[in-house]
Structure formats: structure tokens, C-alpha cells
Amino acid sequence: MKTRLRLFIYLQCFLIGGLVDSSALPSGVRPISVTSKAGSRVVLPCSWKPHRAEVSPSACHVQWVSPPFTVFEQRSEDKWQAKEFDGRLEVPEETLGSGNCSLIIKDVQIRDTGSYESFMVVDGARSGKTRVLLQSVRLSVTDNKSWVSHPPGQDLVLDLHTSHSFTVVFQSRNSSAWLDVWSRGGKNSERVEKHPLHEQLTIKTLKSSDEGTYKVLDENGYAVSTVQLSVTENSPTLRAHQKQENLPKGDAAKSSCSVLLIVSLFVWSLQTLHLH
Numbered sequence: 446m447k448t449r450l451r452l453f454i455y456l457q458c459f460l461i462g463g464l465v466d467s468s469a470l471p472s473g474v475r476p477i478s479v480t481s482k483a484g485s486r487v488v489l490p491c492s493w494k495p496h497r498a499e500v501s502p503s504a505c506h507v508q509w510v511s512p513p514f515t516v517f518e519q520r521s522e523d524k525w526q527a528k529e530f531d532g533r534l535e536v537p538e539e540t541l542g543s544g545n546c547s548l549i550i551k552d553v554q555i556r557d558t559g560s561y562e563s564f565m566v567v568d569g570a571r572s573g574k575t576r577v578l579l580q581s582v583r584l585s586v587t588d589n590k591s592w593v594s595h596p597p598g599q600d601l602v603l604d605l606h607t608s609h610s611f612t613v614v615f616q617s618r619n620s621s622a623w624l625d626v627w628s629r630g631g632k633n634s635e636r637v638e639k640h641p642l643h644e645q646l647t648i649k650t651l652k653s654s655d656e657g658t659y660k661v662l663d664e665n666g667y668a669v670s671t672v673q674l675s676v677t678e679n680s681p682t683l684r685a686h687q688k689q690e691n692l693p694k695g696d697a698a699k700s701s702c703s704v705l706l707i708v709s710l711f712v713w714s715l716q717t718l719h720l721h
């Protein structure tokens with residue numbers, strides 16, 4: 446009885462696959478660009494059209510790939526994700542049945558930058574397992590740039606943004622050298638203190654020699670954030686001037702478009718299936 450139900454569901458999934466493949470292709474598979482700052486929660490959008498009403502989320506087998514590697518796979522209760530993401534990936538089951546296969550990346554890291562593709566894996570009666578491309582996303586994760594100004598004697602609270610932040614380095618305005626200010630696991634110094642709970646660093650009693658650039662780096666040495674500090678008397682407010690820089694958007698999306706169209710027309714058999 447259970448097998449029969451499964452067969453029916455897979456058949457329905459197959460029909461959905463066919464629907465997505467043919468009608469949703471021209472607009473649906475165009476790569477979407479998503480940009481985010483390190484440490485945020487980011488959603489890689491993905492949707493498929495349920496054939497009729499709601500389909501049980503357990504019926505469908507969703508795969509997210511960052512070519513050539515599979516990063517996330519979900520089929521019924523079986524969930525798998527690549528080690529590098531250490532549990533930061535999720536496709537909420539509640540919305541999967543109504544056609545939302547978006548991938549949530551929590552605490553997004555600079556190294557998560559790249560191309561992502563989502564697939565529906567379907568069991569065809571004759572052809573065996575095939576997969577249908579649903580969505581292609583280009584994710585760009587950048588550092589958070591800001592400018593702050595404080596009068597001397599005040600404290601600078603530096604946001605570390607994520608638990609993956611590993612060191613903070615400083616470049617004085619007059620110098621080209623980068624000095625270590627803090628590193629995770631190290632001791633607090635007299636003037637630099639990590640908040641016991643929050644991802645925050647306080648640099649106490651600012652002096653004019655503290656002026657310069659502060660960079661928060663992750664384990665791989667990528668910049669999570671860059672803060673330009675100026676210490677001036679005539680700064681009436683705590684943060685006189687703070688702005689976000691508009692970073693250039695990736696234009697690689699264009700080039701991959703035609704390739705993806707070809708790829709999406711080509712429904713190939715699944716060779717590496719992680720769940721079984």
C-alpha cells in the first residue's frame with residue numbers, strides 16, 4: 446500500500462518535472478543574482494509549480510548543487526548537506542509542498558560565494574532517475590564596509606558579524622603595516638575586549654593614534670568587514686557619518702545564461718546520488 450502511494454507521488458512529481466521543464470523554462474531558469482553581507486541569513490530563491498493542489502513535501506526530492514559539488518539534498522526525512530556548510534543550510538519542509546524550494550543559508554560566509562543550482566529529482570517509469578533544473582542562482586557575499594567617527598576618549602564597538610570571524614587587524618593612517626588587534630581564543634588586552642556573549646569587540650578610550658582601518662577576517666583570511674575610523678573632537682554624535690558602500694555586482698550571470706539553457710533542456714540521469 447505504501448509503495449503504491451509512493452509510486453503515485455513520484456508519478457505526480459514526474460509530471461511536475463515535465464511542467465517545469467517545458468513551460469517555466471524561458472523565464473524560470475534565468476540565473477538570479479543574490480548579494481549579501483557576511484554573517485547574514487540569505488535566501489536563494491527557488492520555486493516549482495505544484496501540479497494540482499498541495500503535494501506532500503516528502504514526495505519530492507530536492508537537490509542544491511554548487512557545480513560540480515552537491516551541497517544539499519532532501520528526500521522525505523533524509524537530509525544531507527556538505528560538511529563545509531556545517532549545518533547552515535535548510536530548505537523549510539513547510540513550504541516545499543506548496544512549491545517553495547528556496548535554500549536558506551544561515552550565517553553566510555565569504556567563501557559561500559559562487560553559483561548554485563536547484564534540481565528536482567524524479568523517478569520516471571522507464572528512464573529511471575532524472576533531474577530537472579529548477580533555478581540557477583549566483584551568490585555574492587561581500588564584506589560590510591563602514592565609516593565611523595568618534596571623539597577621543599570614547600569606545601569603539603566593532604561588530605564581528607559572525608562566529609567565523611577569527612582575527613581583527615589594524616592599519617594606522619600613517620603606516621602600511623597591519624597589526625594584530627585581536628584573535629579568537631586569545632586573551633583580552635587592556636584596551637581590547639571581546640563581549641562574553643555577543644560577536645562584538647570593544648576598543649576602549651580612543652586616541653588619535655587609533656585612527657585608521659580595522660579589518661575583521663575569517664578563518665580563511667577573507668575580510669568580513671572593514672571599518673574606517675576617524676577620531677576627531679568636532680564629532681558631536683557617536684556615529685556622525687556611517688554609510689554602506691555599493692559594491693559592484695557580479696556580471697558573470699550573463700555568460701552562464703546560454704549554457705544553462707542548454708543544460709536545462711538536457712535532462713540527464715543522476716549519477717551521484719548521495720541518499721540511499
Ligand SMILES: *[C@@H]1O[C@H](CO)[C@@H](O)[C@H](O)[C@H]1NC(C)=O
Binds near residue numbers: 537547
Ligand atoms: C520561500 O521561502 C523563503 C524562505 O523561507 C522565503 O524567504 C520566501 O519569501 C518564500 N518565497 C515565496 C514566493 O513565498
Ligand SMILES: *[C@@H]1O[C@H](CO)[C@@H](O)[C@H](O)[C@H]1NC(C)=O
Binds near residue numbers: 482485591
Ligand atoms: C554592516 O555593519 C553595520 C555596523 O556594524 C551594521 O549596523 C549593519 O547592519 C551591517 N550591514 C549588514 C548588511 O550586515
Ligand SMILES: *[C@@H]1O[C@H](CO)[C@@H](O)[C@H](O)[C@H]1NC(C)=O
Binds near residue numbers: 619653655656
Ligand atoms: C601621523 O603623522 C602625523 C605627522 O606626520 C602626526 O602628526 C600624527 O600624529 C600621526 N598620526 C598617527 C595616527 O600616528
